[in-house]
Amino acid sequence: MDQAIYRELIMVGVDAKDSEDAIRQVGTLFEKYGFVKDTYVDAVVEREKVFATGLEFPGISIAMPHTDIVHVNKPGVTVAKLAHPVEFEHMGEPGRKVQAEMLFMMAIVNPEDQIGTIMKVLGVFQNEEAMEAFKKAETEDEVYEVAKKYIG
Amino acid sequence: MKNCTVVTVCGSGVVTSSMIALKIKEQLRDKGWDATMYEASPVSLESVITGKDIDVIVCASPVTADLGIPKVKGMGMVTGMGEEKVINEIIAVLEEKHKD
Numbered sequence: 001m002d003q004a005i006y007r008e009l010i011m012v013g014v015d016a017k018d019s020e021d022a023i024r025q026v027g028t029l030f031e032k033y034g035f036v037k038d039t040y041v042d043a044v045v046e047r048e049k050v051f052a053t054g055l056e057f058p059g060i061s062i063a064m065p066h067t068d069i070v071h072v073n074k075p076g077v078t079v080a081k082l083a084h085p086v087e088f089e090h091m092g093e094p095g096r097k098v099q100a101e102m103l104f105m106m107a108i109v110n111p112e113d114q115i116g117t118i119m120k121v122l123g124v125f126q127n128e129e130a131m132e133a134f135k136k137a138e139t140e141d142e143v144y145e146v147a148k149k150y151i152g
Numbered sequence: 153m154k155n156c157t158v159v160t161v162c163g164s165g166v167v168t169s170s171m172i173a174l175k176i177k178e179q180l181r182d183k184g185w186d187a188t189m190y191e192a193s194p195v196s197l198e199s200v201i202t203g204k205d206i207d208v209i210v211c212a213s214p215v216t217a218d219l220g221i222p223k224v225k226g227m228g229m230v231t232g233m234g235e236e237k238v239i240n241e242i243i244a245v246l247e248e249k250h251k252d
Contacts, residue, residue: 051163051194051213055231066167091168092227094214111170111191118171126232 004077004117005147008033010140011080014103019088020045023065026080026103035107040071044105054088054098059131061098063088064121066106075114077121078105079147081134102134117151124150153186156246157205160226162212165193172212172229179239185246208245210238222249 009029016022027041044067054063085099104121108114124130130150137143158176162168169191180187192200194215201209201219209215210226222245228234 047163053163057231057233064167066164068164069166091163091230092212092214092225106167108166111166115170115174118167119174122171122230122232 002075002114002117003152004075004114004120005079005144005151006033006076007140007144009035009076009078010144010147011078012138012140012143013083014080015083016086019048019063019086019100022063022080022082022086022100022103023048023105026078026105027065029078029080030076030105030107035072035074035076037071037073040067040107043067043071048088052089052091052094054090054100055125056090056098057125057131059128060102060125060135061085061088061100062102062104062125063098063100064104064106066108069109069111072107072109074107075109075117076107077117077147077151078103079134079143079151080105081137081143120151153181153184154246154250155188156180156185156207156250157188157190158242159190159192159197159201159206159209159221160212161192161194161197161209161215163193165191165196168212168230169193172210172226175229175235176210176226176239176242179235180242183239183243185243207249208242210242 090096160169228238
């Protein structure tokens with residue numbers, strides 16, 4: 001399976017004032033390392049307004065912003081811990097807010113090839129042990145280790 | 153195995169719809185349904201279903217348009233909380249349509 005987790009795509013302590021700011025800060029990583037085209041971040045921001053990606057799980061609330069494959073060069077997942085929760089709208093219920101503590105931003109090139117990665121990311125949200133490990137991880141290296149272990 | 157055709161819908165028609173499509177296909181197979189899956193976004197939905205005999209639309213993003221095809225809310229498949237309920241609702245639609 002394609003590699004999804006890269007050390008350079010890990011971020012902690014993201015101090016964002018709102019969801020757009022969080023997406024822009026974290027999206028910078030993708031751009032900096034050539035994973036996405038310069039249209040990606042704007043496209044994610046716009047898409048998030050129309051089709052939100054906030055999700056609430058028993059242990060944690062997260063968001064998984066992403067957008068169309070035309071904006072992506074190379075597949076990957078950014079794993080970012082926010083300095084404080086940021087309000088995102090819930091994916092399935094317009095108007096419902098979630099207080100996201102982490103962002104898993106996805107760059108997808110070919111959904112069929114990357115279905116394994118997508119399943120693993122979604123699976124990790126439902127894995128309380130993994131989410132507990134993410135919550136405890138404080139440094140980028142620690143977050144990277146957890147992400148490597150559970151997503152790959 | 154009985155045949156059926158299912159469309160999954162999410163915001164981009166890429167990430168979430170592919171993920172729930174895989175789960176739905178597997179779980180329907182366990183219940184005796186061989187599903188042909190299509191993925192769509194709310195924008196592409198109408199063109200995706202045109203010319204196909206779609207049994208049910210499973211939505212991970214809200215779909216407001218009435219396309220004359222039963223819709224089932226699929227968020228349970230995304231979060232893993234309530235997967236059984238989603239599958240049961242899909243099967244209820246399929247059994248109703250294929251009862252002859």
